[in-house]
Amino acid sequence: MNKEQPNFLFDDKQTKKIMRKAKLWSTIKIVGITILITPIIIVVLLYSLRHASINSAQEVMDDIHLFNEISAPNVQISNQLYDYNLFGGKITTTTYKVLGEQHRPYIWQPLNSDYSLFGKLTQNYISSPIQFEGSESLAETSQLERFNEYTGDREMFFYHPKISYDIYKDSISELNQLGENTLVELAVSFDSAYDFDEIKSKLPSGVQADWWWVDAFTKDIMAFLEKDQSTIQANSPFIYGFQSEQSKPIARRSPNNEVDSFIQHIELLRKSKNFEWETNQVYQALVGKNGKLESDDIKIIGAVVSGTPEQLMLLKNQPYIKGSTFGVISNQQ
Template identity: 75%
Template structure:
């Protein structure tokens, strides 16, 4: 092997050594960059997902609150808490009822909901009332006594004015049997669907209305109810209405219109992916021939009233009341 061949082999070994060294330090450099950058990326991703989850929780809580405003007879929200994780979380909504003109709160059942990362409700726990069977006749199959499975209190129900029932309960006539210091909740069903102003003028001034039941049912839905003379339970998912200003400890400004607020809440929920189907059903049932939901389209079929037996006694004999059902009866005044 001549001198030139030796120099060539030496240069080749030297080149490979340099390349191996360069690759080693390049690998070390990449590992170092990865070790530095990866935690930063993971932290940024964690904060991003957490912010998205928190925003989703707030959005879902707002939707639950709005839906409660157009449903849930005499049920108000006291607090909402969430337990979030990176892919969603759980929301617990605590509720109460208002009893009487002193606005005594009566603790009601909580609502437990799950939501995903994108602010969509994935599950809401709906309790089933305890049902006590009485008469087996067809007319009363939907009028069994129902009790809340969380509090043990009576569950109210309503009679729809466009359904003819063979039997109507009249719990107003039983008010005299209650003690004077009792606070009672009653679901009253009217003989027709009235304009809001008209029915307000009919009710005695000493009676506190806490919730107004809106006639928000399509003809198809009512045809189904008529087949079994079905009543409308207060805990049904398809009962709609709005809270009365009388139920507020501090009434809002007089310029706030209850029916206009009800319509506004429906419009807001129609834009949300949560409760979109329910509010679209309400909208379609209420909207007039001009395709726009207006105050004149909202008719009142019943109400929830609360107070002492003496305060509610004035409802006795009112001809526009077809039926009345006790709800909560509390001796803690």
């Protein structure tokens, strides 16, 4: 006896209808899941980009702070602020100078920088000093007075002891023209390169040293400077040194002395994403024959000092001072 078998065969219309219905539900599910998941992904992505940008800002600010410690004559950082976006941001670094033994702060120009999402400086906005035309004499042209475009104050410059200049400014001899209540910043250039302890002992005890200039010039840069008897501007990209312990309003917490800290900062910056080229140049200029950078390799060829005219007059006729130039002159003690 034959039993009737159920008919499971569908015609083409039924098959297409079922497939369309299945695809529709599948599409609805995908759209629904996408609608639910997309905001979460966007939030996570935005949070990750924000977190990365903030971390990068901190890394860049640390690098800027370290680089300021080995450059920027008598310029100290008071504050750093960042304005981040999803792909990087901007950093504003406010600075000041120290004048005199009372550590009188003198507001200096801010440094504006852009950085990428990956913690790389993309641009530093460096000011251009205002300068006035003078004599066409080469020696005088390279020593024109320059003024800071932000504050209007004189910009200091230095004389390298290995270069023989036709003219040396002697601003120390002009101190007696200033009022006794004046605070003066002065760049002094030495006649030779000295060990740190040796030159510290030469400075009169009544003179405050704010910054020490290190002989950190490569042979190529020296050849360029010698060619035109070029003086070295305080805001030059080729000038390096370190802040004096005397100019620190807050006692140093590091067990290292100034020279050791200078070396440590160079070593740290050589491993950073920023200022790697600059610090490698400094390292190559300073490193000894043993291939290591040590305190004995650090030679001092100038300094920034500050104080009253009476205090700085103690430097008059000191045989180790080759030239001197004014920086900030403030009538507010």
